[in-house]
Amino acid sequence: MSTPPRNPRPHTLDRTDRRILEALQQDAGLSNQELAERVGLSPSPCLRRVRALEEAGIIIGRVALLDPKRLGLELTALIHIGMDRHTPERFAAFEERVTTYPEVQHCFLITGQTADYLLQVVVPDMDAYQDFLLRRITRLDGVSSVHSSFVLRRVVDRTALPLSYVPG
Structure with missing residues (x-):
């Protein structure tokens, strides 16, 4: 995972960004195709948005949660x-x-x-x-x-x- 900036400015999210982030927080293992279907986008724009969220430092990594x-x-x-x-x-x-x-x-x-x-x-x-x-x-x-x-x-x-x- 990358280290976020120390004092980042809050990023403005539109409705689609929120839906992408909510879906990935529930299941980070979604394929781009599955994610696109969940949020109502075609795969290419969905992938561009995910990459933009990663580049903005909002998505800092994806993990599998384990049962201790x-x-x-x-x-x-x-x-x-x-x-x-x-x-x-x-x-x-x-x-x-x-x-x-x-x-x-x-x-x-x-x-x-x-x-x-x-x-x-x-x-x-x-x-x-x-x-x-x-x-x-x-x-x-x-x-x-x-x-x-x-x-x-x-x-x-x-x-x-x-x-x-x-x-x-």
């Missing part, structure tokens, strides 16, 4: 991490290292908490989590505090963005 439990990844943890110093260098080093850990699904730099970062991590079980925490997270330079919470149930678990807020 069916793969034996039973435990999702939310980890609040506090840093000892709030310097750009310390944050950059932490972020560079944490991106290499496949267990980390999301890493957010946050405010309004006693923590600096919130990580979402998926592992098979508590033993794997303990190993991840003790061998990786707590050994990172600058980590001064760690607070873990464990997901009991996913109540809302969506990847689709609310396009109704996008200018059109």
Whole structure:
């Protein structure tokens, strides 16, 4: 996936662009022919629009969503991490290292908490989590505090963005 611009301007979408994006958010594996049929276009204009949305940085990638439990990844943890110093260098080093850990699904730099970062991590079980925490997270330079919470149930678990807020 490409990295979107840091402060992108909201892109204006017309009705057809919205329909394309909604369809792809539901099923990114649609062929161009299937997508064109769903949104009421012929294949060539549909493909041009998809490419334009990719070039504008709106579509940044397409993925298959996997069921973690069916793969034996039973435990999702939310980890609040506090840093000892709030310097750009310390944050950059932490972020560079944490991106290499496949267990980390999301890493957010946050405010309004006693923590600096919130990580979402998926592992098979508590033993794997303990190993991840003790061998990786707590050994990172600058980590001064760690607070873990464990997901009991996913109540809302969506990847689709609310396009109704996008200018059109």
